[in-house]
Amino acid sequence: MSHQYLIVFAQAHNEFRLPELSSVSELHGFTYTLADGSDPQRPFMVIHLASEEHARLLARRCILIKAIYQFYGQGSTYKELHEANRANRALWESYIPKTSFKFIVTAYNHSIPQRRQREVIESFAYMDFLGKIDMNDPEILLGCFEEYPDKHGTTRVKHEGDGSFLQVYFGKLIEEGSARQLIGQFDVKKRVYYGNTSMESEISLLMTNQTLAAPGKLIYDPFMGTGSMAYPAAYFGAFVFGSDIDGRQMRGKGKPPGIIRAAKQYGVAARILDLCTFDVTQNPWRCGELFDAIVTDPPYGVRAGAKRLGRKRELSPERRAKYLEHRKSPRPDDQPYIPPTKPYELSALAADLVILARYLLKPGGRLVFFLPTVMDDYQEVDINSMMCSGMELIANSLQDFGSWGRRLVTIRKTSTVKYPPPSFSPEEAVTSEHVPAHKDFREKYFRGFRTDAPHDNYETAGSVPHYPIHD
């Protein structure tokens, strides 16, 4: 027997809701189904679950859930709602004789005048609850939610349009969402170590939920930077391994390294397995099938170009010989050697990342990463063209910033075949005819996503748009 539950969502990141529900249910080994007509774009959603315990597990782990109610009914009018609620009498009749209760009436996109709130409560009089009303510590809380259309961009006087809701929902509170408070707990501004590449905490937490992070799992971020996703992953019990081409990003100033200091702040330092400096395209992994998940925010190349070891233009044979000679002779200063780097174009990097993940993930493991893209030009095939056999796309959620956006892509390794390590050579790249919208993202970004602006001189491309971008 399945039961229906009403989810009240936080008003953000609509496209991340279903992937998060699916991931958290998979993590706990159960499934859910959407009730007919439920639309994940809307703030209230009705789902079927096998047990109340499942509803509680979702409320404790989903970042986007504000609360979960046992669902009693809905309608486009109160008449419809009451009919549905009467039909579900079996769900609430045991509360009639003596259960203390509290009743709340609220709205989404609207505020209901006090007087009408009282009228709504009185309209439920037929339920005949005999227990006392207890505003502070009730045994059950009944919630009635009116959903109004988005009034974005229009100005309305308070209470205007009262009663013309799209839909009204009713149910009994099972549990308030307790994972949302993690957004504040992992707030970047309160972190002892962060940088200009740090990822806001809500998004880091959503990414982490896509990895199915849990005790005993091993998770890797190959573009570790300041480690934003490592903290929530370790908090959920996983061991985390991080690497970055630029050790300073992980280290910061002072001792111990910045990431370890921040991990200590969250009480998870013992689960940061290790940090290593290397170029992911020249990596020292001895074997594959190591990780349960790879979670990462690859360099978009906006502030500093995404890079890999090598030179943009090869040195002439004479200069190369001279250079190597110089390298061999012992140096008086103790400066660490900093190898030259060359740019790493985003679509090549994204395709390489999928192949690397196929090598490094255990069967069933997940790759979770952000791909920035140009809104007007994006097509589904952009993602499909970077997939390879053995890997399956399971979620693709847009965070929209206007002319550009970024997509949180979740890919599962479905194959149990042992794959060779990727070559990362542009010559052997899986080339597809298709040119994805994220190709040359850096250049497009600096052109303000216009096609008519000059290509090679950022200065003449007008002012750089102020989006919350980082690389």
Added chain:
Amino acid sequence: MVRLITHNLLACHARGCTSNNFPLRFSDAQIETRKADFNADFIRAFMPKLEWSALVDAAKQLGDTSLPLEAPDMLDEEFLKNLHRVLLEIHIEEGSMTCPNCNHRYPISNGIPNMLLAEDEIA
């Protein structure tokens, strides 16, 4: 940091260095030990990934001779706890790791190994 679990997964990756490039040899290792949460399932599941003799040697280099020369078939609690300690609680904070084949030296500073290759070493 640089725990022995990590050391067991890193091979020299300089260009052309494809055999006898593992395990890397520690030198001038400064060690610290720190407690880590014990998760028997994690350790058990990781066993097949380990190069056992490399682990035994690395531990010995650092003065720990508690591991049996052969990985046992029976993984009892006591064995798993000891393996946990060796893999996760010994940290090399300073020193370096050297490739037995090409002698490339990877320095460790503040617990972070620098595995970057020089220009003439990349594939």
